[in-house]
Each structure stands twice: as C-alpha cells, then as structure tokens.
Amino acid sequence: MTDVETLRRKLESLRDELSERRERIDAHGRDGVPADFAEQVTARENDDVVQSLKVQIDGELRQIGAALKRIEAGEYGRCTRCGEDIAPARLDVLPYAEHCTACAD
Numbered sequence: 858m859t860d861v862e863t864l865r866r867k868l869e870s871l872r873d874e875l876s877e878r879r880e881r882i883d884a885h886g887r888d889g890v891p892a893d894f895a896e897q898v899t900a901r902e903n904d905d906v907v908q909s910l911k912v913q914i915d916g917e918l919r920q921i922g923a924a925l926k927r928i929e930a931g932e933y934g935r936c937t938r939c940g941e942d943i944a945p946a947r948l949d950v951l952p953y954a955e956h957c958t959a960c961a962d
C-alpha cells in the first residue's frame with residue numbers, strides 16, 4: 858500500500874524547493890539591462906530560457922498543488938482519467954502523477 862503521508866511530505870518539500878527556485882529566477886530577472894548590445898542579445902536568449910523554465914516550474918507547482926488537494930480529498934493515487942489505482946512505483950518516481958501508466962501520454 859502506498860504511504861500517503863510519506864508522499865505528502867515529499868510533495869510539500871518538492872513544492873517548497875520549486876517555489877524557492879521560482880523566486881530566485883524572479884529575483885534574477887530584476888537585474889539591470891546590460892549596456893553592451895551583444896550582452897543584450899545574450900540576455901534576451903536567457904530570457905527565453907528563463908521564461909520556459911518558469912512555465913515548467915509553474916506547471917509542476919500546479920500539479921503538486923492538485924496532488925495535495927487529492928490527498929486531502931482522499932482521492933490520491935487514483936487515475937483522474939480512468940479511476941484505476943496508479944502503480945506505487947509510478948507515484949514514487951512522479952508523486953504528483955494524475956494518470957496511471959495506461960492513461961499517461
């Protein structure tokens with residue numbers, strides 16, 4: 858049986874870690890604009906990287922939040938698509954997994 862408490866703690870520490878990283882990225886984004894044009898180009902490329910990183914982190918945070926809500930509701934570990942139990946091994950790797958292996962992309 859899946860130990861929900863362990864996974865909850867795992868999800869919460871993962872959430873804290875991601876929130877912290879998100880804040881660091883935001884703080885970094887407030888650095889001044891480089892005067893040199895070449896540096897500006899690099900900065901813009903970095904912006905794209907930073908932007909996609911933010912999107913990725915936000916997506917993960919959303920999934921973690923949803924997983925924590927499912928724990929509260931007592932629905933954690935069930936596939937949100939077909940209702941079957943998600944394999945514990947899968948939850949171990951991806952504690953915020955919404956779908957079972959069969960329903961995953």
Ligand SMILES: [Zn+2]
Binds near residue numbers: 937958960
């Ligand atoms: Zn499923």
